[in-house]
Amino acid sequence: MAAAIAVATKAFSSLGVESRGGNKFQCRFHEFEVMQRKSRPRMRFFLPSPSCPPRALHDDRNARAEAAETEKSPSATPEGDDDSSYSVLSCMTSQHNNIVVVDTPKSRFLLLDSSHNIHSMLNKDQIWTGSYWDEFASLPAIVPQGPIAILGLGGGTAAHLLLKLWPSLHLEGWEIDEILIDMAREYFGLSELEKSTQAGGSLSVHIGDALSESATVQGGFAGIIVDLFSDGKILPQLKEVDTWFEIERKLMPHGRIMVNCGGVHSELSGSGDKTAEMILSTDSWVKNSTIKALCKAFPGKKHVAALLPAICHHC
Known part of the structure; x- marks a missing residue:
């Protein structure tokens, strides 16, 4: 059974699915824990x-x-x-x-x-973003050695963080928009990530559908980051249980999935403090269609926690 960790952009959250045999990567996680940073509010x-x-x-x-x-x-x-x-x-x-x-x-x-x-x-003056990309950077600490996939590469924010903190990583990034990749290379330094680091790590960029059968590597991924949006909304395929089964099949044993569920608040109604209270309530998380699909795909193996404030709920 794969492990999945979900990250939401409003009221940061994580959803973890315990893998068989427990966590064998505590040393690598401790290595990441010393990389502390100051957060700042998400901007628009x-x-x-x-x-x-x-x-x-x-x-x-x-x-x-x-x-x-x-x-x-x-x-x-x-x-x-x-x-x-x-x-x-x-x-x-x-x-x-x-x-x-x-x-x-x-x-x-x-x-x-x-x-x-x-x-x-x-x-320009620090690597941390104060947003959900920072959470993606923790994935190598809790997965086996092996390549990590980024489904929804965008401008490469997650890739920058991962290779800065874990320079020996081999990243495989998928992005459907070729023009976006061209602009990321010109304005966001993506082309530098495609070069090998001194430690041997690099990013390989793939233009195409991140959810296609071809978006995989031999032997499977140690971790998969899912950050797929269209027109400001999470892809509808991620609300389907079968999609998560297909993603799970691309993992190596003890691999983990980390997903930006985003837009938790978009599925709720309300305004002001009332909306904020609903977002942070435990019931609201399982109403999110993506998290609901994850719960069905990995029954009994999930843990949902909102980091601000600390709220826990088991699916």
């Missing part, structure tokens, strides 16, 4: 709308011209950022996404879709 950008009207693919000249126009607008401010000055480095529409790259004095951000949610970020 408010850009002029529409931020990125449709255009021909790879029309870089038009994209840069529109980016320059957008940059002149005074109405964009990042929520939670100390310095609101910013510049739009690129803006274009691909077959799969509306893509905007925003640069600030402290960080660089990848915004996708009309939601303006931050799907990737790269800090």
Whole structure:
């Protein structure tokens, strides 16, 4: 039986499925525990709308011209950022996404879709993000030696963290949007991750469907990170039990799955403090369709815990 750990972007959470034979990787986990960091609030950008009207693919000249126009607008401010000055480095529409790259004095951000949610970020003065990507960086501490898959590579935030902290890792990243990968290489240093580190680790990038049968390696993955969204919503396939069976088959023995369940609050109704209370209630977690599918796929082997505050619930 595989182990699964779920991470939600609002009220960080983790859902763990105990693997057979218990955890044999306490030494590696202790090694990770010493890498402490300060968290900061999750940010959202408010850009002029529409931020990125449709255009021909790879029309870089038009994209840069529109980016320059957008940059002149005074109405964009990042929520939670100390310095609101910013510049739009690129803006274009691909077959799969509306893509905007925003640069600030402290960080660089990848915004996708009309939601303006931050799907990737790269800090200039520290490696930690203060968001769910930091939780992904703990996965190597609790899995066997072996390759780790990132399903939904985006701009490569998780890959940056993993190779910085675990430089001997072999990462296999899947992303369906080839233009997004091109922009990640240009603006987020993804191409540097594709080079071998001094310790021998690297990232291999695959363009295609992360849930296809071909998204695997011989011998299986030690760990699989699932961070799949479309139009600001988690992929509907992840709400199906069979999808998790298929992902589990791609693991080596004692392998683990870590998933960003995201949008727990999107399936709840309410406002203000009442909504926050519902998000942090134990009952709300099992109402999340993705977590519900995980509970059905791995019955009796799950533990759900909201980290802020500490709440536990067994499925």
